[in-house]
Amino acid sequence: MLRTVVTRLAGAAVMAVLATLVIFLIANTVPGDPVLAQLGDIAASNPATVAEWRAKWGLDLPLWEQYLIFLRGLAQGDLGTSIASQRPVLEDIAQYAPATVELASIAFLLALGIGIPLGIAAAVWRDSWVDAAARVVSLIGVSSPTFWLAFIMLAIFYGGLQIAPGPGRLDPIAFPPDEVTGFFLVDTLLAGDWEGFRDAAAHLVLPSIVLAAATIGLITRTTRAAMLEAMGQDYVRVSRAKGMRERYTILRHVLPNALIPVVTLGGLAYANLLAGAVMTETVFSWPGLGRYTFRSAAALDFPAIMGITLVVSVTYLLVNLLVDLSYAMLDPRVRR
């Protein structure tokens, strides 16, 4: 098992570097010039200033050399300096990532916590009102555009009913907790700030529901289909013929088999939640990676884009590795 993990991790590292190469090439074929995007119109009309800028950011070097410089930095744990913010990219990412990871993780837990039980119930009481309700919930989740859902939720629960807090991670007048992990839920608890924790949690409710909506739908449908498939298997009939209670049959015989495809989807879904938070973060003024990505892309901030790519692809690969490992836990047939 350990050997599998090590091999897979090494493979993931290679894949991540390859991903940066692909992004590097794509970014450089995009028509547009980061220098022009950074300098004002007047400065950009002065060739000497432009040349000075290019030399400063190494943009005057051939492409392969620029990439080698990036790799050299990477080997030393340096992702370069952002053109836009003039700060080390790693620092930028460290600042923005926790907000997104916190949001995506809560959304992920929500999607699993609602989707799986709802899918199970829909399959067990097939064609009943439970099944119909589950179908409506997943249909709404999958088919509502994120920005629309976000505005509607804000309009109803913040604007109308006034039971939910507004945008942002905390109340505008509250002080953020001392940064330890960057996750406000954790940091407030560490600081013993109960009030702050409640505030952070309340601010997470709407955005995480909005972000999770589509995933809840997908997980519900997948769980239901996998449950129905497993319930039709011979071993389920065998369990009933053995006189096992229905509840036991469903939970011990059907569910573990049904979870196998759900895990695959779950892994992909988590990565997608991280990458797909842009829209939600924009509407909810969430200071996360999504907004940072958007700003960097708009500014053609190469070092930042490369850094984000690397972080996102490493996350994807790690999640995939976790999925594979949990396969081995769920299904003895793939164990070695």
Add this chain to the structure above:
Amino acid sequence: MSTPTLEVEDLRTVFLTDAGAVRAVDGVSFTVGAGETLGIVGESGSGKSVTALSLMRLLEEPARIAGGSIRFQGRDLLAMRPEELRALRGDRMAMVFQDPMTGLNPVIRILRQLTEPMVGHGRFAAPEARRRAVGLLVRMGITAPERSILRFPHEFSGGMRQRVMLAMGFANDPALLIADEPTTALDVTIQAQILDLLRQLNAEFGTAILLISHDLSVIGSVCRRVAVMYAGEVVEEAVTEAVLADPRHPYAWALVNAVPRIDQPLGADRRLVSIEGAPPDALNLPQGCRFAPRCPFKVERCEREHPPLAEVAPGRLARCWVTQAGQVLPKAGGAGLGGVRPPPPPAAEPLLAVRGLVKHFPLPRESFFAPRRVVHAVNGIDLDVARGETLGIVGESGCGKSTLARLVTRIHAPTAGSIVFGGQEIAGASPAAIRPLRRRMQMVFQDPYASLNPRMTIGDTLAEPLVAHGLARRGVEVRDRVGGLLEMVGLNPAWVSRFPHEFSGGQRQRISIARALALEPEMIVADEPISALDVNIQAQILNLMLDLQQRMGLTYLFIAHDLAVVRHLCDRVVVLYLGKVMESAPAEALFARPLHPYTGVLISAVPEPGRQRVLLQGEPPSTLAPPRGCPFRGRCPIAQPVCETMPPLAEAEAGRWVACHFPGGFSHAGLGA
């Protein structure tokens, strides 16, 4: 007399479909006394499995019990609440299902699957249950049970899984065990082991057994009595031996005579009794006897009035006006009639000659540094097929018989060896060189459902090879040829525009044969062409193959695991074990007096009531690591140290080749006719 274990009276189970209520089980009655054995036999769709599920009250939508009564040890099962039923299932009455590959949960250890009914019914505490589970596995003949019990199902072979399923059935010492086709998915030697086990368990624990099978011989080797089902009804019930020897219902008569029996003398006319037609539509049952439309003995009354199940002789019940009126059904059909079949004319040169054929399948590497494991499917096979003869290939699963079929037809390329077909070496031939050969050698596959393209009409399926090989131009010419082919295999030429799903399994296999015949080949390689079919359909297909051979002088390479069929159909037989030829001989001589111990054991494993069996222990070794020396020595009853060297395939007697150091050294009373 004490209360019977199971009393079924007038049981009616229906499937509520949109088209109406399908009467799957329609007025079935029988009784199983304590410790008794009863078999239920019938073809697919006869209602035998639905009966079993009704008894366990395990029916699923849209099936439900519409009437009758089921009493288990005097208690009315139909009046019980779900909780009472649950307490009974797996405790007093247990069931074993057909497919051991899907019946065990793949993600749960054998141990828990075995102990959960013991603990769940509160009979044993967990540690006790574990001890008992190990004991049961020992009883079922599983080696190293302490270790095996911690494994997962995928680490077990089919035979071992069925033993686990049986152990599960016996977990709480039930009063009744219902076994639904428990050996159908297994090899003949493993089947013999399981049937033997069932018989012993019945004798030892006094568990009543209800055994369901499509094979009367299987039932005959376990059950004292049998009920024959047709179209949802019991049509005959009697002592099994009596039904086998002298059936009193025409359907039972057809069942008994549709299968060649391994102990019967072979005749010149090899046609089997086959009844035409199909079972009636359960939505639209005939008003009179349900078998009347297909019955060769029917009288006027049969189509008018529905016969009751009545006594036709002491202890013999039959639902038939003809036998109730005292008429006796004729003795056996064609299979047993005397005379000598003319041997195929000796050919100067065999049509197909195989020498030293080897096929290894390398498996994908498990990790970058792991050594590649190799499946040794075929390990040096020599055989000749003369023009116009039928060569049978027999052996257990994994012996390489299907791989052999795919090698001689060059679907696979051999690893080594030579294949000479019609004087041409084809072992290393390029695909372009093989193409013209396909015209001369065709294949018929096992599964008639998977081997026809569901999106093509059968007309298109049959026209495809004709057009591809330029034998007929599109249009009238192809249409005529296709019509002719359908007629040749006994199908209506007007059916060309139908799709495969509109046909039954037997009809599909006829279409597969027609497709193979389209190119007018010299040789047909048939890989288990009848093993997916009901016995009556098997007889029809075998008769068709015999007819076609006589009319067209075809050469058959016939692969099968059913030894009685091979003995019946084939001129010569080759016995394979782990990809090697063990014995090769004329069929009659081989079955009368096998020279290789493996052949002897195989023949003896064929279920036949009243026959003494040599039980072969264990299972064939893995093809991943074939043993050195004689591959059979690990299971051989007469193995000696010398068997560590591989005996050559040598001519022990005229025309008989054996790969054994002691040809003919193994004999026992039950062998031979």
